[in-house]
Amino acid sequence: MSAERFGGLRARIAAEAARLMIExxxxxxxxxxxxxxxRLLGRVEGRRARFRPADLPSNGEIREALLLLAERSEGSGRTRRLFALRIVALEAMRALAPFSPRLIGSVSTGHIRRGSDIDLHVFPADEDALERHVRALGWTFDRERVTIQKGGEIREYVHYHVADVAPLELTVYAPRELRSRPRSSTDGKPIVRLGVAALSALCARDHPAAWERYLETGEVEGMDALLEMDEDAPLPGPFDGLLEDGAEGDDEPAHAEPGEEDDPDQVYDPLPGFEGVA
Incomplete structure (x- = not known):
């Protein structure tokens, strides 16, 4: 039995969850x-409402609600800003060519919102060489080591947060992992990693006029004005990247609550009216 039969409750929970994550x-x-x-259910007969994971929206449904909120708040300027972010990503990838950069996430899928950064996977044989290269480019960056739980194992990832025209996040992988594709936490499918050629083709397909202008002049009209929209956005935080198509950051931190793929044998309180539903 679906919660949709009860006044679109599942969709309302997804919308409220998206609002909580953004606001x-x-x-x-x-x-x-x-x-x-x-918050939506409140209390039933003086008791707090009960629920179980099967009654709640998926990560993908919440991501779609996040995207809808972003579209409503930013309007047509969002498409122009997406192109600007894709060009920043393209030029960064060209600068990082020795490390086989791949674009993932919201700039790749188009699911950007105000404050979205550019997420790149890099595959250096020697991380020190990567760091020297980034320094030689004159980029300002912070290095961070993150511990997460992935596939039942505790793993560590190194991230470089680069302050560029738009913020870049470089996640370091071993070269052998270039052929593997992590799965998205929103739909369970392998994530899409775009190389320079694939990103160029995407720009030509999705932004033909702007792409032709860029090829002719090397410029993106209104780049500064478009990217200044992010100056009033919240500082980068743990909810950044929520519209991405999945990455290692979608796994739960080692000491955080488990994700929606919880132990099926764990006991949860069902939503009112669902107590007897299998």
């Missing part, structure tokens, strides 16, 4: 959907 900084789908359910 209140809730940083996990797991937490946001449960907070949203409790």
């Amino acid at each position: 209140e900084g809730v940083d996990q789908y797991f937490t946001a959907k449960r907070m949203a359910a409790k």
Whole structure:
């Protein structure tokens, strides 16, 4: 039995979860959907409403709600800004060519929102060589080591947060991992990694007029004005990248709550009216 039969409850929970993540900084789908359910359901006969994961929207449904909120708030300028971000990504990838950069996430899929950064995977044989290269480019960056739980194992990833025209995040992988593709936490499918040629083709397909102008002049009309839109956005935080198509950051931190793919044998409180539903 679907919660959709009860006044679109599932969709309303997804919308409220998206609002919590954007406006209140809730940083996990797991937490946001449960907070949203409790806020919408309130109490039934003096008791807090009960729910179980099967009654709640998926990560993908929440991501779609996040995208809708972004479209409503930014309008047509969002498409122009997407092209500007893709050009910044393209030029950064060309600069990082020795390390086989690949674009992932919201700039790749088009699911950007205000404050979205550019996410690149890089595959250096020697991380020190990567760091020297980034320094030689004159980029300002912070290095961060993140521990997450992935596939039941604790893994560490190194991230470089680069302050460029738009913020870049470089995630370091071993060269052998270039042939493997992590799965998205939103739909379970392998994520798409775009190389320079694929990103160029995407720009030509999605932004033909702007792409032709860029090829002719090397410029993006209004680049500075478009990217200044992000100056009033919240500082980068744990909820950045929520519209991405999945990455290692979609796994749960080692000491955080588990994600929506919880233990099927774990006992959860069902939504009112669902107590007897299998």
